[in-house]
Amino acid sequence: MSFDWEYALSLFGYAPLWRATLVVIVLSLLSWTIAASLGFLLALAKLSSYPILKLPVAAYIWFFRSLPLLVLLIFVYNLPQVLPWTSPYLSSPFFAGLLGLVLSETAYMAEIHRGGLLAVPNGQREAGKALGISYSGIQQLIVIPQAIRVALPTLSNQFITIVKLTSLVSVISLAEILLVGQRLYTQNFKVLETMLMVALFYVLIVTVFDNLLKLGERKMDVTRRKGSAGQAELRAFRESRSTPDAPKPGQLSEPRRTIDENAVVVAASDINKSFDEVQVLKNVSLTVSRGETVSIIGPSGSGKTTFIRTLNGLEIPDSGHITLNGEVSFHRSPNQQSDKGQLPRADQIKNIGMVFQQFNLFPHKTVLQNVTLGPQYHGFGSAKQLELEALAVLDKVGMADHAYKYPHQLSGGQQQRVAIARALAMKPSIMLFDEPTSALDPELVGEVLRNIEDLAREGMTMIIVTHEMAFSRRISDRVVFMEEGAIVHSGSPVEIFEHCDEPRVTRFLKDFKIN
Ligand SMILES: Nc1ncnc2c1ncn2[C@@H]1O[C@H](COP(=O)(O)OP(=O)(O)OP(=O)(O)O)[C@@H](O)[C@H]1O
Numbered sequence: 001m002s003f004d005w006e007y008a009l010s011l012f013g014y015a016p017l018w019r020a021t022l023v024v025i026v027l028s029l030l031s032w033t034i035a036a037s038l039g040f041l042l043a044l045a046k047l048s049s050y051p052i053l054k055l056p057v058a059a060y061i062w063f064f065r066s067l068p069l070l071v072l073l074i075f076v077y078n079l080p081q082v083l084p085w086t087s088p089y090l091s092s093p094f095f096a097g098l099l100g101l102v103l104s105e106t107a108y109m110a111e112i113h114r115g116g117l118l119a120v121p122n123g124q125r126e127a128g129k130a131l132g133i134s135y136s137g138i139q140q141l142i143v144i145p146q147a148i149r150v151a152l153p154t155l156s157n158q159f160i161t162i163v164k165l166t167s168l169v170s171v172i173s174l175a176e177i178l179l180v181g182q183r184l185y186t187q188n189f190k191v192l193e194t195m196l197m198v199a200l201f202y203v204l205i206v207t208v209f210d211n212l213l214k215l216g217e218r219k220m221d222v223t224r225r226k227g228s229a230g231q232a233e234l235r236a237f238r239e240s241r242s243t244p245d246a247p248k249p250g251q252l253s254e255p256r257r258t259i260d261e262n263a264v265v266v267a268a269s270d271i272n273k274s275f276d277e278v279q280v281l282k283n284v285s286l287t288v289s290r291g292e293t294v295s296i297i298g299p300s301g302s303g304k305t306t307f308i309r310t311l312n313g314l315e316i317p318d319s320g321h322i323t324l325n326g327e328v329s330f331h332r333s334p335n336q337q338s339d340k341g342q343l344p345r346a347d348q349i350k351n352i353g354m355v356f357q358q359f360n361l362f363p364h365k366t367v368l369q370n371v372t373l374g375p376q377y378h379g380f381g382s383a384k385q386l387e388l389e390a391l392a393v394l395d396k397v398g399m400a401d402h403a404y405k406y407p408h409q410l411s412g413g414q415q416q417r418v419a420i421a422r423a424l425a426m427k428p429s430i431m432l433f434d435e436p437t438s439a440l441d442p443e444l445v446g447e448v449l450r451n452i453e454d455l456a457r458e459g460m461t462m463i464i465v466t467h468e469m470a471f472s473r474r475i476s477d478r479v480v481f482m483e484e485g486a487i488v489h490s491g492s493p494v495e496i497f498e499h500c501d502e503p504r505v506t507r508f509l510k511d512f513k514i515n
Contacts, residue, residue: 008193011184021201025318027094027176028163028205031101035162036155038102039109043117044139046110057110059330064107073100077172097169105162116151117143126314127360130427131374132350141373145364149220156213160206167202177201177506183491184475222406234403258459259477263290265461266352271310271320272334273303280306281317282485288340291459295472297496298482299508305357305464307482308432310462312352313344316448318400320331325429350378353423353431357438359415361407367394367418368403369427378426386425389398393421413444419453431455433464469512473497481505 009016023036062071064345077096082089090096120143128138151373170179181198186190218224225329259389266288273281283316288294290439296304311322313330318338322330329348332341361370372383372391380386394400397417407415414438423431437445447470456462456475466472471492472479479496481489481504489502500506 001353004190004193007190008197011194011197014184015175016175016180017197017201019513020177021205022328023094023174024166024176024202024205025161027097027101027166027169028159028209030098031105032088032155032159034098034102035105035109036113038069038106039111040113040144042053042106042110043113045116048116049439056197061107061110062118063370064104065111065141069100069104070171073097073102073168073172075199076100076103090207093169093172093174096172097166097174100169101162101165105158105224109155112151113147115154116147116149118148120152121357121360123358123360124362127356127362129314130312130352130354130356130423131377132346133374133377134346136395137377142362143375144161145467149222149364152217152220156210156217159213163205164202165210166403168257191357197219200451218289221406233387234391234400237388237400240388241392242425243393259292260290260419264288265290265292266311266313266322266324266463268307268322269320271307271317271322273306273310273315273317280485281310282484285485286463286480288461288463290429292463292477293456293460293462293475294478294480295464296464296480296482297469297472297508299487302482303485304482307418308434308463308465309352311419312349312354314354316343318349324351340417350374350426350428353426353428355416355419355423355433355436357432358433358461359407359412359419361415361422363407366404366406367399370418370504371422374422374426376498380427390421390425393424394418396424396454397421405498411444413447416440416444417451418446420448424455430461430463433462433466435465435467437466437468469497469509469514481508483508486499 039163042057045057046061063154067439076099077093079096080090085206089100100501124142124146125138128142133141156229166174166176167178169177170182173179177198181194188194193222246276266286267460268287269285271284272279284303284307286294286307296307306315307512310317310320310330311408317330317332319332319334319336320330321328322344324344327348327432328342329344329500330342330431362373365373368387368390375381375386375389381389390398391403395422396402399414399417399421402410402414402418407418410418416439420431422438436452437448440448445468452462453463453475463474464472472495474493476493478490479493480487480497481502483504489496489500490503496505497509500509
């Protein structure tokens with residue numbers, strides 16, 4: 001018996017096969033979209049810290065990933081036998097198939113999304129928190145867009161899997177491609193010819209959608225973006241800055257700072273913090289006045305970073321008291337339980353700018369969007385006005401020309417300068433710098449330190465955790481030395497770097513080149 005090519009090719013003109021193709025496409029698209037959306041919610045629930053959400057979701061995922069789809073389809077299709085009210089819906093093979101596919105695929109999608117969510121570095125969430133953005137705002141603006149980009153290739157692959165799984169729905173008599181083929185060859189016995197065409201129809205669908213999804217992936221890939229737009233906006237900004245009264249780029253608005261000792265910006269007292277029974281902060285107290293630059297130095301692991309993170313709520317102390325501009329932002333007495341006490345409010349947190357060691361810029365947003373995100377979220381002004389303000393603040397750190405680029409197109413030093421601009425755009429009362437140059441190559445350190453020095457000169461209130469001793473000596477009004485979770489010594493740069501006879505300080509400083 002020879003292969004009947006003429007018959008096989010004639011199936012390209014067979015209308016029921018094209019109708020079945022449409023059924024497969026619609027069923028796959030609906031299953032994929034619904035399962036991807038529900039899977040995302042399940043992934044969020046599985047990652048939450050509430051057992052009441054986590055445990056049922058974990059059980060769902062375990063159960064539906066263990067169950068063969070064929071068994072599930074037959075079960076769903078026959079459910080009206082025991083639950084007659086489901087009959088109007090589930091007696092339709094299409095809806096029964098859709099329900100079976102969604103139930104099963106949601107479990108897989110949840111795991112794919114969970115991988116995407118876990119791939120977003122924690123620094124991204126912390127950067128959002130430091131801008132005073134709420135949990136849901138952080139998810140919506142920062143985490144979800146990045147998690148979906150990470151998960152997209154696997155989600156696309158899952159669509160292809162679903163297309164092929166729709167063939168199983170033939171078992172409950174849905175007239176999809178396989179069933180139409182089976183009906184044909186049971187009449188004419190041309191099994192191979194018919195199945196070849198059935199296979200070709202699946203390959204056709206998969207090829208078309210695979211290419212469409214790849215196109216979508218490429219569009220969402222920020223590393224491919226050039227970010228070259230915005231030249232007109234930049235020119236308009238430059239022109240507006242060249243009017244006689246406007247400050248020139250890089251020009252400082254105030255020539256010298258003054259320290260107002262009567263205006264305390266931050267006062268922290270008796271801050272204690274332990275991680276896993278190890279006490280890393282021991283009754284730390286520090287008061288910073290308006291216009292003052294305080295640097296915190298000390299050996300690695302002495303608690304410097306942990307301390308400044310308690311000031312804006314990134315770490316919650318076990319006990320202590322913090323005021324911001326005279327208002328209590330944190331209070332918990334030593335005998336209070338860990339879920340009691342007053343925690344910093346968003347309106348207080350947004351008043352504290354923070355620059356991280358690892359920059360933590362949002363990779364899916366341009367430089368300008370990174371800077372406008374916080375002010376826009378808090379409704380500081382119209383989009384146009386905030387854009388102009390963001391360009392001005394970027395200009396101040398010498399980054400206006402890069403406003404329309406993405407973070408991956410910048411050097412480490414440039415990224416850190418954008419991070420400084422992002423914090424400044426919130427018009428904070430105080431800036432916290434957590435080792436702002438530690439992650440930079442030596443040749444890039446200078447440009448960032450110059451920006452911070454400019455801010456000090458302008459009178460910005462700042463606390464800087466640093467290992468750059470010469471820089472600390474040059475710009476600080478006060479230097480605080482920490483060791484083993486406590487402030488051991490503090491004084492003017494001259495007192496600390498030249499006349500200190502505290503053995504722990506001199507021992508620490510002897511390894512540094514200070515001049
Ligand atoms: N989230 C955490 N969980 C457990 N331990 C932590 C955590 N954060 C910090 N620690 C520990 O607390 C101690 C103080 O860390 P911290 O980062 O504040 O020190 P540091 O003085 O800033 O050090 P470095 O100069 O190396 O950055 C260290 O022993 C560190 O391992």
